[in-house]
Amino acid sequence: MAHKPYILVTNDDGIYAPGIYALWEAMTTLGEVTVVAPDTEKSAVGHAITIVDPIRTQPVNRRSGFQGFAVTGTPADCVKIAVRSLLDRKPDLIISGINAGANVGNNIIYSGTVSAATEGTMLGIPSIAVSLNSFQGEHWETAQKFARLFASQTLKRSIPVGTLLNVNIPDRAINDIRGIRPARQGQVYFKDRFEKREDPRGRVYYWMTGEIVDPSESEQDDSVLLHKGYVTVTPIHYQLTHESFLTELDSWELDD
Ligand code: MN
Numbered sequence: 001m002a003h004k005p006y007i008l009v010t011n012d013d014g015i016y017a018p019g020i021y022a023l024w025e026a027m028t029t030l031g032e033v034t035v036v037a038p039d040t041e042k043s044a045v046g047h048a049i050t051i052v053d054p055i056r057t058q059p060v061n062r063r064s065g066f067q068g069f070a071v072t073g074t075p076a077d078c079v080k081i082a083v084r085s086l087l088d089r090k091p092d093l094i095i096s097g098i099n100a101g102a103n104v105g106n107n108i109i110y111s112g113t114v115s116a117a118t119e120g121t122m123l124g125i126p127s128i129a130v131s132l133n134s135f136q137g138e139h140w141e142t143a144q145k146f147a148r149l150f151a152s153q154t155l156k157r158s159i160p161v162g163t164l165l166n167v168n169i170p171d172r173a174i175n176d177i178r179g180i181r182p183a184r185q186g187q188v189y190f191k192d193r194f195e196k197r198e199d200p201r202g203r204v205y206y207w208m209t210g211e212i213v214d215p216s217e218s219e220q221d222d223s224v225l226l227h228k229g230y231v232t233v234t235p236i237h238y239q240l241t242h243e244s245f246l247t248e249l250d251s252w253e254l255d256d
Contacts (some may be wrong), residue, residue, distance in 0.1 A: 005031030005155050008082055008091040008120075011099065012075045012112025014041045015060055015068065018137060019098035023130065024066050026144035027095060030151055034091075035060070035068030036082035038075060038112075043101075047115040048074045055081060075116035083123050094120035095151055097130030098143045102168050104222040105188025105214070108236065117164040118238050126154050127164045133226055134171035142177060143169045146231050159235070166234045168226050176229065183232035186221030188214045 007027045011020040015037040027033045039058065056072045069086055071078045079094060096116035103111045113129045120127030128150055132143045146169050159165065166185075170177060193210040216223050222232045 005092040006087075006089060007031045007033045007151070008079070008087065008094045008125075009033055009035045009068070010037045010075060010078045010082070010094065010096050010116045012038065012042045012045065012096070012116065013100055014038050015070045016062075017041070017100070018140065019100055019132065019143070021062060021066060022140035022144050023095060023098045023147055025064070026148045027151060028065070029148060030155070031092070034082070034087060035066065036071060036078045036086055037068065038078060039070035039072055042074050042112050043099075044110045045074045045112045045115075046110050047076050047118060049076050049080070050074060057081065057086065075112040076119040079116050079119040079123070083120075083125070091125055093151060093155055094125050094127040095130065095147065096120075096128070097132075098137075098140065098147060098169075099129070099131035100137045101131060101135050102133040102223070102226060103129060103131040103166060104168055104226060104232070105186045105216065107188060107190065108166065108185060114164070114166055114236070117166070118236075121159075121162055121164045121238070124161075126159050128154060128167060129164060130167045130169065132169050132171050137171065139171050139173055142172060142174050145174055146177075146180070150233065160237075162239055163235050163237045166222075166236050168222060168232045168234075170226060170229050170231065172229060177231060178229040179231070181225045181230040181232055183222040183225050183230075183234050184218065184220045185234055185236065186214070186216035186218070186223045188212060188216060188223045 099113040117127035117129040
């Protein structure tokens with residue numbers, strides 16, 4: 001690429017999260033970077049967008065030149081408003097993360113991190129979602145290394161139209177990473193439980209919690225490889241039609 005790549009950094013943990021700072025720092029070694037991210041945490045909002053309320057933006061400057069906009073919207077809103085309004089030119093790459101917590105299996109559907117990248121692909125821009133497999137996030141430098149690797153490869157090569165890269169990284173020191181494996185979206189899901197509580201006024205409320213369940217067995221599944229210490233990369237597309245069942249539907253008696 002002749003010119004310096006222009007990179008949009010976003011996330012779902014909010015513009016003040018440690019992961020987005022680590023991602024911004026990693027991307028500054030590759031090109032010119034602008035950050036557009038939610039003003040507060042918007043994890044698990046999926047691909048939601050804001051249409052009933054106004055969206056407000058606020059310039060943000062963190063240390064060492066980190067600058068961009070905090071947005072009172074979802075991750076998908078951030079990508080839309082960045083590309084359509086806030087940026088002065090179309091980015092060459094959109095990268096979302098680094099999320100605190102893996103985005104594997106069914107979690108991908110709920111993930112704001114992945115949805116920001118999905119929105120990028122919908123706008124025709126190569127996009128990557130990056131997650132670290134820990135809610136505490138100790139080894140950001142490991143995630144930075146692989147975020148940089150996938151970003152530079154994506155800038156050099158091409159991703160099929162409508163497809164994004166979903167990258168998951170073990171929360172380990174770089175030397176303890178076993179390698180990189182292309183992986184399939186596995187079977188992980190969250191078994192919900194609703195804790196019933198009472199507020200100070202005696203009114204009942206609920207808080208969703210639960211546990212991660214992983215029936216994945218295949219050596220190609222994202223969570224299996226991630227837990228073994230591999231960085232996983234899964235190409236994901238948002239074209240949701242089930243092709244073979246579409247054909248089978250022809251045999252249904254649908255004439256009225
Ligand atoms: Mn998150």
